Amino acid sequence: MSAADTTGEVRTTGGTATAGAAATAGATAAPALRAEGLRRTFGAFVAVDDVAITLRPGRVTALIGPNGAGKSTVINLLAGTLIPTAGQVRIADVRVEGLRAEEVALRGLARTFQTPKLYEGMTVLDMVMLARDRFGRASFLEIALSLPRTRRDRQASRAAAMAHLERVGLGHQADRLATSLPVGSQRLVDVARALASEPDVLLLDEPAAGLDHTETHELTDLIRAIAGEGLAVLLVEHDMRMVMSVADDVVVLDRGRLLAGGTPEEVAANPAVIEAYLGTVAA
Amino acid sequence: MSDLAQYVLSGLSAGCVFALVALGFVVVANVTGVYNFAQGDYVMVGGMIMVATQTAGWPLVLGVLMSAVAVALVALVQERTTVAPVRRRVGMLGLVIASLGFGIVLRGLALLIWDKDPLSLPSFHDGTFGLFGARLDDQTWFIWGTTLVVLLGVVGLFRFTITGKAMRACASNPTAARLLGIRTGRMSMSAFVLAGAISGTLGAMIVPVSGVSWDSGITVGLVGFIAAALAGFEHPGRAVLAGLGLGVVQSVGAGVISSEYRDAIVYMTLIVFLLGRDLFDADGAIRRVIAARATKRTRRPRRVVSRAPQVAVAASHDGPRFTWRMGVPVVALLLLACAPFVLESGSQELSSATFVVLAAIAATGLGLVMGLAGQFSLGQAAFVLVGGYTVAILTTKHGWDPTAALLAGMVLSVVGGGLIGAMTLRLQGFNLAIATLAIHLTLLVVVSQADFTGGALGLVGLPTLTLFGIDLTDPSDFYWAAIVVLVLCLWLARNISGSRIGQALRAVGQDEDGARSMGINPFRLKLVVFVVSAGMAGLAGGLWAYSLQFAAPANWDFTLTISLVTYVIVGGIGSVYGGLIGAVVVGGLEYWIRYHATSGLEGASLQWELIMYGLLLVVFVLFFKDGLARAFKADSLSGGLDRLRRRRDGAGATGPPGGDLTSAAGTTGAVR
Ligand SMILES: Nc1ncnc2c1ncn2[C@@H]1O[C@H](COP(=O)(O)OP(=O)(O)OP(=O)(O)O)[C@@H](O)[C@H]1O
Ligand SMILES: [Mg+2]
Numbered sequence: 001m002s003a004a005d006t007t008g009e010v011r012t013t014g015g016t017a018t019a020g021a022a023a024t025a026g027a028t029a030a031p032a033l034r035a036e037g038l039r040r041t042f043g044a045f046v047a048v049d050d051v052a053i054t055l056r057p058g059r060v061t062a063l064i065g066p067n068g069a070g071k072s073t074v075i076n077l078l079a080g081t082l083i084p085t086a087g088q089v090r091i092a093d094v095r096v097e098g099l100r101a102e103e104v105a106l107r108g109l110a111r112t113f114q115t116p117k118l119y120e121g122m123t124v125l126d127m128v129m130l131a132r133d134r135f136g137r138a139s140f141l142e143i144a145l146s147l148p149r150t151r152r153d154r155q156a157s158r159a160a161a162m163a164h165l166e167r168v169g170l171g172h173q174a175d176r177l178a179t180s181l182p183v184g185s186q187r188l189v190d191v192a193r194a195l196a197s198e199p200d201v202l203l204l205d206e207p208a209a210g211l212d213h214t215e216t217h218e219l220t221d222l223i224r225a226i227a228g229e230g231l232a233v234l235l236v237e238h239d240m241r242m243v244m245s246v247a248d249d250v251v252v253l254d255r256g257r258l259l260a261g262g263t264p265e266e267v268a269a270n271p272a273v274i275e276a277y278l279g280t281v282a283a
Numbered sequence: 284m285s286d287l288a289q290y291v292l293s294g295l296s297a298g299c300v301f302a303l304v305a306l307g308f309v310v311v312a313n314v315t316g317v318y319n320f321a322q323g324d325y326v327m328v329g330g331m332i333m334v335a336t337q338t339a340g341w342p343l344v345l346g347v348l349m350s351a352v353a354v355a356l357v358a359l360v361q362e363r364t365t366v367a368p369v370r371r372r373v374g375m376l377g378l379v380i381a382s383l384g385f386g387i388v389l390r391g392l393a394l395l396i397w398d399k400d401p402l403s404l405p406s407f408h409d410g411t412f413g414l415f416g417a418r419l420d421d422q423t424w425f426i427w428g429t430t431l432v433v434l435l436g437v438v439g440l441f442r443f444t445i446t447g448k449a450m451r452a453c454a455s456n457p458t459a460a461r462l463l464g465i466r467t468g469r470m471s472m473s474a475f476v477l478a479g480a481i482s483g484t485l486g487a488m489i490v491p492v493s494g495v496s497w498d499s500g501i502t503v504g505l506v507g508f509i510a511a512a513l514a515g516f517e518h519p520g521r522a523v524l525a526g527l528g529l530g531v532v533q534s535v536g537a538g539v540i541s542s543e544y545r546d547a548i549v550y551m552t553l554i555v556f557l558l559g560r561d562l563f564d565a566d567g568a569i570r571r572v573i574a575a576r577a578t579k580r581t582r583r584p585r586r587v588v589s590r591a592p593q594v595a596v597a598a599s600h601d602g603p604r605f606t607w608r609m610g611v612p613v614v615a616l617l618l619l620a621c622a623p624f625v626l627e628s629g630s631q632e633l634s635s636a637t638f639v640v641l642a643a644i645a646a647t648g649l650g651l652v653m654g655l656a657g658q659f660s661l662g663q664a665a666f667v668l669v670g671g672y673t674v675a676i677l678t679t680k681h682g683w684d685p686t687a688a689l690l691a692g693m694v695l696s697v698v699g700g701g702l703i704g705a706m707t708l709r710l711q712g713f714n715l716a717i718a719t720l721a722i723h724l725t726l727l728v729v730v731s732q733a734d735f736t737g738g739a740l741g742l743v744g745l746p747t748l749t750l751f752g753i754d755l756t757d758p759s760d761f762y763w764a765a766i767v768v769l770v771l772c773l774w775l776a777r778n779i780s781g782s783r784i785g786q787a788l789r790a791v792g793q794d795e796d797g798a799r800s801m802g803i804n805p806f807r808l809k810l811v812v813f814v815v816s817a818g819m820a821g822l823a824g825g826l827w828a829y830s831l832q833f834a835a836p837a838n839w840d841f842t843l844t845i846s847l848v849t850y851v852i853v854g855g856i857g858s859v860y861g862g863l864i865g866a867v868v869v870g871g872l873e874y875w876i877r878y879h880a881t882s883g884l885e886g887a888s889l890q891w892e893l894i895m896y897g898l899l900l901v902v903f904v905l906f907f908k909d910g911l912a913r914a915f916k917a918d919s920l921s922g923g924l925d926r927l928r929r930r931r932d933g934a935g936a937t938g939p940p941g942g943d944l945t946s947a948a949g950t951t952g953a954v955r
Contacts, residue, residue: 134802197801
């Protein structure tokens with residue numbers, strides 16, 4: 001087996017101390033993802049307007065805003081699921097707007113969906129293995145002829161997927177059909193799947209919705225650990241307590257436009273933010 | 284000048300038919316979201332009924348009325364039986380295939396009732412008239428008039444009436460429409476009835492000009508579909524314009540280039556259109572090249588190497604663990620291989636059995652395309668034809684070695700499949716089906732006209748097959764060779780289906796956005812599967828030519844595509860073995876009908892075969908989606924195989940919790 005062969009076992013977790021260190025270092029590091037002037041319209045409706053976001057390695061950036069503010073749309077624009085009407089997105093200084101989602105994904109971006117994607121007839125492990133698809137080394141011919149490398153690929157993919165599932169605490173559910181899990185666990189499967197593709201940039205769309213108190217706590221730790229490994233994380237979340245405890249930066253979106261940005265403390269004290277939230281749902 | 288005027292103006296009459304068929308497609312698609320492939324056959328039925336009424340001495344007006352009403356009724360029956368009861372259970376693909384099946388039943392019934400020969404009628408009004416130097420039959424007025432009235436009526440309906448607006452709302456958002464109190468069921472019924480009445484009327488009008496025969500609906504339907512596709516299935520006006528345009532293109536092409544190639548010219552228009560769209564569309568090649576330039580991607584910085592440190596992979600059970608399920612296909616294939624012991628060598632039965640095996644090879648490929656890639660191809664027989672003719676041309680005209688010619692046929696099919704796939708698989712919908720069908724029909728026109736393919740008589744005098752030095756002159760030996768090829772193809776299909784490619788395609792089939800976000804490229808995977816399928820078809824075609832020892836257009840015409848689609852659907856679209864099971868069961872039944880149910884005259888049983896195929900398609904696609912494979916519980920394209928695999932590979936991940944440590948430590952060597 002060559003050294004490049006894919007196998008399981010995720011990188012060791014950094015722990016909170018390193019995470020903190022990485023975050024401070026990351027404040028000045030080159031951005032992993034930078035978007036400028038993002039705009040997206042649906043017909044006459046402007047869902048996202050002139051949004052700029054910078055994600056740096058080792059830092060968690062929270063994107064908050066009332067329902068319908070355009071947070072998921074921003075994620076879709078960054079990930080290539082939607083094409084921006086205007087604006088630029090760079091990953092590691094390469095422009096990616098206009099590329100298809102799969103091409104953006106192969107450039108090191110992973111995302112979860114607000115409604116977890118589930119595939120009928122697939123187990124939790126199958127679903128996470130999908131994210132390992134790209135690491136398969138066997139060529140199409142080898143696959144068609146079922147040469148040994150195909151099986152090695154599959155075993156490596158399975159082991160890696162399993163490791164990532166264990167990381168989100170779902171190792172024991174690997175063989176269950178994903179559709180039979182409670183929605184909270186489904187979200188965690190999505191997180192495991194995003195991690196399994198070993199991204200540089202991770203976009204999480206409300207990963208804590210549907211999780212109970214302990215699970216939310218574990219997820220918070222997990223996100224911190226992930227950032228500690230040098231990933232740039234964008235977290236869309238309504239749970240302000242979680243945002244406050246995990247985010248290094250907070251960006252506030254309201255009706256498609258940037259309302260405020262800064263450290264969690266600054267944003268929490270910003271009257272415009274409070275107004276925007278109280279104007280819709282009290283948070 | 285007057286020549287051109289003649290071509291253009293007479294083209295307009297044919298164009299009116301295409302236009303109104305296209306309009307029918309648009310009306311039904313707008314309201315129900317279904318592409319109704321029986322639309323062309325409506326025109327045929329309308330014409331037949333017109334002939335019947337005139338033979339019975341009815342007045343003209345009554346005849347036309349009768350045609351309209353009768354076809355509207357036929358459409359109503361179709362809607363009530365194959366659309367309404369199953370809309371929510373069966374996907375788009377299923378509904379479209381069911382409409383195809385319904386159309387085939389109509390063709391079979393027409394053949395049964397009105398027989399094979401084309402029928403015609405005198406003009407409604409004797410005489411001709413001059414226009415821009417062209418001389419036209421008075422019947423033209425009736426056709427133009429009908430088209431204009433119908434078009435105005437439909438546009439008015441959609442634009443200005445509440446019913447029309449409600450009908451459109453049904454297609455764009457059925458749930459919302461229902462919440463608004465629109466009765467979607469009734470709207471769907473109205474759409475079918477309307478489309479039926481339009482086609483019936485026009486079918487009656489057109490008989491004096493173009494005649495009518497049981498299969499005249501195929502071309503009309505296809506060209507109408509092309510026109511509707513050009514209009515995006517949305518704009519009635521544009522569909523009509525496209526239909527008229529195609530009629531003119533066809534007629535001018537026939538006059539200026541060659542009348543034999545007139546249909547081929549229309550089909551090539553579609554290919555050019557698809558090609559253009561592939562290049563210039565928002566997602567098209569040219570746009571992507573520009574985007575690539577703009578983003579300065581010279582080399583792809585893809586992350587495809589895992590950063591994770593290497594650890595030992597556990598492999599607990601090595602070697603397959605047999606279950607009785609895995610044995611089913613093996614036993615079935617062994618039984619199939621015994622045919623030469625039962626059937627006399629050189630008998631008609633054995634050659635029929637050989638054709639069943641060859642069809643099973645092509646159907647196995649088609650099954651991958653439909654079941655795994657989720658694409659509908661209506662041109663699998665085109666690749667069979669390419670394989671067959673390549674073999675025939677290379678061996679009879681150029682003296683090639685039989686094995687080399689066989690491989691060349693396969694390679695040509697693969698290349699052709701790659702080109703068609705590259706053009707059509709990027710877009711969703713039924714582009715692949717239409718493009719492959721158009722190419723097949725074009726090829727059929729070409730091979731029955733061109734000299735190098737021997738024209739309608741075809742090429743005869745092929746050598747017997749000597750494959751890699753093994754002489755397969757004896758029909759039994761040939762049969763076994765075909766079985767070996769079939770087994771190889773099934774093995775390939777099984778490997779692909781159970782691989783990460785298979786899993787990724789299943790994910791794409793369920794949620795394309797989700798799959799893409801994981802870096803899965805749907806286009807590439809579909810293309811790969813389509814190319815493999817084309818290769819299988821080409822191989823089957825080559826063998827077919829050797830088995831028949833001649834190549835003629837009728838060997839591999841549209842009927843073969845219908846058969847192959849039916850095999851896959853009846854056998855089970857979700858199973859690797861679906862094509863095989865379907866070929867054996869349905870193909871066997873077909874040959875049984877041919878030998879026993881009728882006097883045995885070749886072709887005399889065609890109507891029964893058509894009716895059988897049509898009914899099987901409708902019934903299976905709507906009510907037994909999993910096909911016969913379900914009954915055999917054969918390896919499923921949708922997960923079953925992978926479950927098996929997992930058990931077999933048995934990585935520590937899914938093994939018993941306690942076994943992890945030991946297996947990780949103990950079996951590392953086995954992996955290396
Ligand atoms: N495909 C679409 N077509 C039309 N409008 C859309 C589409 N997607 C989103 N929108 C609109 O854009 C706005 C922003 O939606 P988005 O889903 O981004 O909000 P969000 O901030 O994620 O809200 P939530 O907190 O509820 O998830 C909403 O008004 C939504 O209706
Ligand atoms: Mg959202």
